[in-house]
Amino acid sequence: MIKVGIVGGTGYTGVELLRLLATHPHAQLQAVTSRKEDGMPIADMYPSLRGRVALAFSAPEKARLTECDVVFFATPHGVAMAQAPELLEAGVKLIDLAADFRLQDTAVFEKWYKLQHSCPELLKQAVYGLPELNRSAIKNARIIGNPGCYPTTMQLGLAPLLKADVVDASHLIADCKSGVSGGGRKTEIGMLFSEASDNFKAYGVSGHRHSPETVEQLGKLTDKKIGLLFTPHLVPMIRGMHSTIYARLTKDIDNAALQALFEDAYKDEPFVDVMPFGSHPETRSTRGSNMLRIALHRPDNGDTLVVLVVQDNLVKGSAGQAVQCMNLMFGLEETTGLLHVPVMP
Numbered sequence: 001m002i003k004v005g006i007v008g009g010t011g012y013t014g015v016e017l018l019r020l021l022a023t024h025p026h027a028q029l030q031a032v033t034s035r036k037e038d039g040m041p042i043a044d045m046y047p048s049l050r051g052r053v054a055l056a057f058s059a060p061e062k063a064r065l066t067e068c069d070v071v072f073f074a075t076p077h078g079v080a081m082a083q084a085p086e087l088l089e090a091g092v093k094l095i096d097l098a099a100d101f102r103l104q105d106t107a108v109f110e111k112w113y114k115l116q117h118s119c120p121e122l123l124k125q126a127v128y129g130l131p132e133l134n135r136s137a138i139k140n141a142r143i144i145g146n147p148g149c150y151p152t153t154m155q156l157g158l159a160p161l162l163k164a165d166v167v168d169a170s171h172l173i174a175d176c177k178s179g180v181s182g183g184g185r186k187t188e189i190g191m192l193f194s195e196a197s198d199n200f201k202a203y204g205v206s207g208h209r210h211s212p213e214t215v216e217q218l219g220k221l222t223d224k225k226i227g228l229l230f231t232p233h234l235v236p237m238i239r240g241m242h243s244t245i246y247a248r249l250t251k252d253i254d255n256a257a258l259q260a261l262f263e264d265a266y267k268d269e270p271f272v273d274v275m276p277f278g279s280h281p282e283t284r285s286t287r288g289s290n291m292l293r294i295a296l297h298r299p300d301n302g303d304t305l306v307v308l309v310v311q312d313n314l315v316k317g318s319a320g321q322a323v324q325c326m327n328l329m330f331g332l333e334e335t336t337g338l339l340h341v342p343v344m345p
């Protein structure tokens, strides 16, 4: 059994990790931290886990994380990097759901996250945890920078096009929407029911942290310079993410060939579903599952391709993807514990 620790078990990605790992056949929960709820049985806070998780939360300093085989950090930025050297020294593998190990350039990290990176020497070992584009490196990794939720949709929606060099890489547009759980489980005015429900707004329009991460990773797929306009929106849903991506075609290529690019790229991927050309994927077709669905459109048969991508931000967008990485790092079948059918309606 893989001994698992979770730092930040009270938050939304933390409880999603708990849900997935509670029934994972090769994972044994060893320690789950909370600074505020030290000693509280986990199932008291989350009755959904009654009968499944017998542990109590423990304060981070009491949790014996160095005795784990892997520790997930479901915490804000800056927490994983503070503990990474000690854990790695003890031979523990680390999967950070925040951004500490996503960006290779510390100057870019420090500019966007307003934090000094405390262990830049470890960044060289860190692997970006997007299995569909980085599988072999993940298998051998000791540190994973788990991708952001929006970047997962943008990269998987654009990768086949950039690799085939059929779109203008300098003029990509991603219009993305997230459910409110994307902001975490915290008391903030904008997250209140009477603020976030029956409302729809953009945010971070003139610059969002997920842009540099996406541009860095997309740049590995092409020798062209990436230009990305990314606009996130908050929609009144609990879970779910929908990205509408626009790319201008630069080659004379028909719709069947475009569809074939995506079907070939993802034909062996258990968690990427390429739907028939012209489909309209819905966020609820992924709810509670690790699936990401993609559909292509070409309005008026013109020179702009529209790529629709949906996923559950808490599963493929964070905790599920992290478990997918864990499976790869420990030589397990990649789909282990992740084959849930999405919840309908």
Ligand SMILES: NC(=O)c1ccc[n+]([C@@H]2O[C@H](COP(=O)([O-])OP(=O)(O)OC[C@H]3O[C@@H](n4cnc5c(N)ncnc54)[C@H](OP(=O)(O)O)[C@@H]3O)[C@@H](O)[C@H]2O)c1
Residues within 6 Å of the ligand: 007, 008, 009, 010, 011, 012, 013, 014, 033, 034, 035, 036, 037, 060, 073, 074, 075, 076, 077, 079, 097, 098, 099, 147, 148, 149, 181, 182, 183, 184, 185, 186, 313, 314, 317, 318
């Ligand atoms: N929500 C999403 O859809 C999503 C998607 C992709 C990535 N992410 C990223 O995943 C991370 C977690 O997100 P979330 O939505 O789960 O956040 P959250 O709901 O706000 O939970 C944060 C957790 O971290 C703990 N924590 C906070 N500060 C800490 C510290 N200094 N040391 C140790 N523990 C600390 C909190 O518990 P205590 O305060 O009790 O310790 C809590 O359990 C974030 O970096 C986020 O950007 C989130």
